[in-house]
Amino acid sequence: MRLGERLKEYRNQEGLSQEQLAEKLNVSRQAVTKWENDKGIPDLDNLIVISDELNLSLDELLKGNENVKEKIISDSSAKKWHILVIVYLVAIVVYIAYFAIHHKIFMIGFLIATLFMLFFEIRIFIKEKIYSQKKI
Known part of the structure; x- marks a missing residue:
């Protein structure tokens, strides 16, 4: 069924x-x-x-629903990707800060784009956490 x-x-x-x-x-x-x-x-x-x-x-x-099994697996891996992307974007911000401090090279456009993506990913991650806590 x-x-x-x-x-x-x-x-x-x-x-x-x-x-x-x-x-x-x-x-x-x-x-x-x-x-x-x-x-x-x-x-x-x-x-x-x-x-x-x-x-x-x-x-x-x-029981017996392969489509559901595949969806559950893909949902759990998607959440892991959000964490990985957040860590990656934080590393880029640190890299930009390093260059600004030690080499006096300030990449404002790159910093703005990275911060925008970082805040967007954090917003998605927090919304998912809040949503899953409301369900419990």
Whole structure:
């Protein structure tokens, strides 16, 4: 059975409408509809909350769904990339500071571009942390 069919079946067993489940998950009803019609896959945080709300294990919900397995793996690797990019951008800022102090070469354009990317990555990283903490 596909994830969407399982989600719909278990939601109905719990006597929840799509709207009620969406409210509990802090998502739109359209997101639940999309998941039930297999047009999208919930992220790992939502899968955990869904399993809690529907009183079943993740194994029961996900068993035999390769698409979900692939999504979970890609989501976890994407979070690791944000940390790596932040570390890389901080290293560039340190490099620019080194050149400014020791060689009297100040690369303002490069510094501005790097700081912009750094703050953008940090913002994404913090938003993901806050979002995942709200789900717990």
